[in-house]
Amino acid sequence: MLEKKLSKALDELMDKATSVKFAQFNDESSEGNSEDTNSDDGSMGQKILELQKVNRPPMNQEQFDQKFAYVRPKSESQLKRSMKKYFRRYQAPFTSLYAFNKFLKSTIPILDWLPNYSIREDLFYDIVGGITLGVMHIPQGIAYSSLAGLPPVNGLYTSLFPVLVYMFFGTSRQCSVGSFAVVALMTGGAVKSVVADHSEYIGHEAQITAMLCMQVGLIQFLVGFVGLSFITTYFSDEVVSGFTTGAAIHVFSLQLKDIFGIHLNKTDGISYLPQMYVELFRKIGEGDTNWVTVGMAACTIVLLLIGREILNPLLQKKCKLPVPIPFEILMVIFGTLFSALFHLHSKHDVKIVNHIPSDIPPPAIPHFSLFVDLVKAAIPIAVVNIAVHISLAKMFAKKFNYKVDANQEFYAMGLTGIISGFFPVFPPACSMARTVVNANTGTRTQLSALISSAVILFVILFAGPWLRTLPMCVLAAIIAVALKSLLEKFGSVPALWKVSKIDCSIWIVACVATIFIDVTYGLITGIIYALFTTIIREQWPRWHVLANIGGNFDYRDAERYRDAFFFNGTCILRFDSPLLFTNVNRFKDTVNKMVQALDNQISTIECDEKPIRNVIVDCSGFAFIDLMGVNTLKDVFVEMEERGVKMYIAAAKAPLREMFESGDLYKFVPKSAFYPTIFDAVAFATKSSQAGGGIYLSRTPTYSFVNELAHTTDE
Structure with a gap:
């Protein structure tokens, strides 16, 4: 009953106050209306206090803890x-x-899902998805092996052994493990570096990549075993996206020599890409271009784009095709036949794949003597590998409503790399393009990996010699078109800029550093810059002046709400950041600016006795605090006390208060200055103001208090 009466009275007073605008009063209107406004606002303040008392009376933190029996949990680090x-x-x-x-x-998740496998519901989709993936693996495996500095057959091995191993240990149903352009490119860089230092490995590059594959797997396995899978949180989407886009530029650029049929001197190291373009354009200008390869590559690109972007969507819509037509494999077949019929290699100097062995190599122990030499390359490859893999696994698990175990995925990719390292492969990774196609075909389980491996095995054992005349320019064109989805991410930059300029800058730095420095150093640069932005944001955090909203229990950012009440002589501050050594000076400056603005506000009030100045610090934004932050609170409290300003500390979480006690804050700041909520602090502060003869409540400050403070937030 009481609440209804108070609510009705509050509504009446709100109606009376609707004519008061949230803006700075000029001197004339302030003088003419000060008496009426003060009367209404004072009554409003009393009603607010009465309404809040219906819940519980105001109390400080010490009283609150005693009343509700606060017990500090047993301390354990x-x-x-x-x-x-x-x-x-x-x-x-x-x-x-x-x-x-x-x-x-x-x-070993296969022990869980295989006994429950439904042949009637799942087998058809897994067969279709497996055949589709197998067909996609063939051109990608052959093409990406050249990026890794290996013969084509090693790409097929990479599409065979890792796929089978992941089937046993992975929890993702759609992720397609195997060759991946970005990882292949990074592997190629590692191979060049080792060969430059160890000339005895020239012609034995597969031994280098096998050791690198095992080393990447060991890193991933150890990260999962030690429980450090949380490190993937440091690889933000913007870092991974910017890096992969930059790496796609490298992959695309390396295809140009095969597309134009030009031999380029091998360049690597920092800023090798600009050097490569200088040499490429110089040789094009000198007339070294092979126009036959250019024509074949151009035809392949056009046909692939028409097939993938126009015909496949149209046929799937009109003819209800369960899977898209594999235009990549069709280009491989047509290119191989055309090259053989017209003797392009012998007559027009078109570079071809040449010999592909038709056997399965036995397992062999990799050369551990290369372990130290490959650490520098293995770590960033492991980072890229797992960052892309976890992102895709979680995305499709959410889409198809099942769960993936992130820690198990570390084990799965780790064991995949370790076991596959006994064969002549390069480090496997989850391919974005194949995973998307795998999901679109309706694949239900990883049994599809068994089907795709059977397709690859058939090609290795029987169809390898048929691909001998396959032109490298056709493979280069296939890779270029496959990179389209990665290169399209440049179009997302304007939208990202509108949402968050800092996140956009992370994307740009990761991408530009990858393009102009190097793939490995680009990733490192992107991660460091992303962490740097986090430090900067904590060093210069946002802070807000709070006001009572609508005469109820809520206190919100005053600059965002117009139906706001302010307590004359009282200012409420929220600092949206942990209070750390990096930002304690900003916190001090903020409080001082607020007190100065408070003095300016009070100077405009026309009454005999000025209100007592009160500053309420809302600690709800302090996720944590360090010792320097504790000392800063002590210093600010003592300084405010010396200036005649009463400081109230509200809504401090229990771990913070325990830190206050450990840091001896209570020796300098009495526990009576702490309050469980802003409401409690305001209640005590306004009582103090009333005792000093000040005005209790004002809907609109006579001084543009919020506007003044808002301009200081960016300083």
Whole structure:
């Protein structure tokens, strides 16, 4: 009943106040209306307090803790808790047969889903998806192997062994592991570096890539085993997207020599791409272009674009085709036949694939003597590999409503690399293009990997010699078209700029550094810059003046709400950042600016006794605080006290208050200065103001208080 009456009275007073605008009063209107406004606002303030008392009376933090029996939890360090959790994870499987069975199924997921496999519901889609993937693997494996500095057959091996291993350990149903352009390019850089230092490996590059594959797998496995899978959070979408787009430029650029039929001197290292373009344009200008390869590449690109972008969508819509037509494999077949019929290699000097072995190599122990030489290359490849893989796995798991275990994916990719490293492959990765096609064909499980591997095995054992006359310019054109989806990400930059300029700058820095420096250093630069922006944002965080909204319990940013009430002589500050050594000076400056603005506001009030100045710090934005932050709160409180300003600290979380106690803050700042909510702090502050003879509440400040402070937020 009381609440209804108070609500009705509040509504009446709100109606009376609707004519008051949220803007700076000029001197004339302030003088003419000050008496009426003050009367209404004072009454409004009393009603607000009465309404809030219906819930509970105002109290400080110490009273609140006593009333509701606050108990500090048993102290235990975060490191100790993490170590207990870590060892418990590996002890639990051996506590019972049920726990061991559950552990075994989570470690080898195929033991869980294969016994429950539905032949009637899933087999058709897995067969269709497997054949489609196998067909896609063939041209991509052959083409990307050249990026890795290997013969074509090694690309087919990379599309065979890793695919089978991942089928046993992976939790993603759609991810297509195998050759991937960006990883192949990074592998090629590592091969060049090792060969330059160890000439005995010239002609034995597959031994280098096999060791690199195992090393990348070991890194991924150890990251999962130690429980460091959280590091993927440092690879933001903007870093990964910018880097992969920049790497796509490298991959595309390396195809130009085959498209134009020009032999270029091998260049690598920092800023090699601009040097390559200088040499390419020089040789084009000198007339070294092979127009036969240019014509074949151009025809391949046009036919692929027409087939992929126009015919496939049209035929799937009109004819209800379950899978898209594999135009890439058609181009491989046509290119091979055309080259053989017209003897393009012998008559027109068109570079061809040449010999492809028709056998499966036995497993062999990789050369561990190269371990140290490859660490520098293995780490960034492992980072790119898992960042792309986890992103795609989570995206399609969400789309098809199932869960992927991120930590298990580290194990899966790690074991895939370790086991595959016994064969002449280069590091496998999850391909974006194949994964999208795999999802679109309706693939249900990783059993499709068995079908695609059978397709690859057939090509290796029987169809390899048929591909001997395949022109390299056709493969270059296939790669160029496959990069289209990556290069299209340049079009997302304007939209990203509108949403977040900082995130857009991260994308641009990662992309530009990758293009103009190097692939590996571009990734490192992107990650460092992204972390740097985080530090900068914490060093210069946003802060806000809060006001009471609509005469209720809410306190929000005053610059965003026009139906706002201010308490004369009282200012509420929220600092949206942890209070750390990087931003304590900004916090001090902010409080001082607020007090100065508060003095300016009070100077405009025409009354005999000026309100007591109150500053309320809303600590809800402090996610955590360091010792320097604690000392800063102490210094600011003491300084305010010396200037005659009462400081109230509100909404501090329990861990912060425990840090205050550990940092001896309460020796300098009494516990009575802490309040559980802004409401409690405001209640005590306004009582203090009333005792000093000040005006209690004002809907519109007579001084443009918020506007003044808003201009200081960017300083």
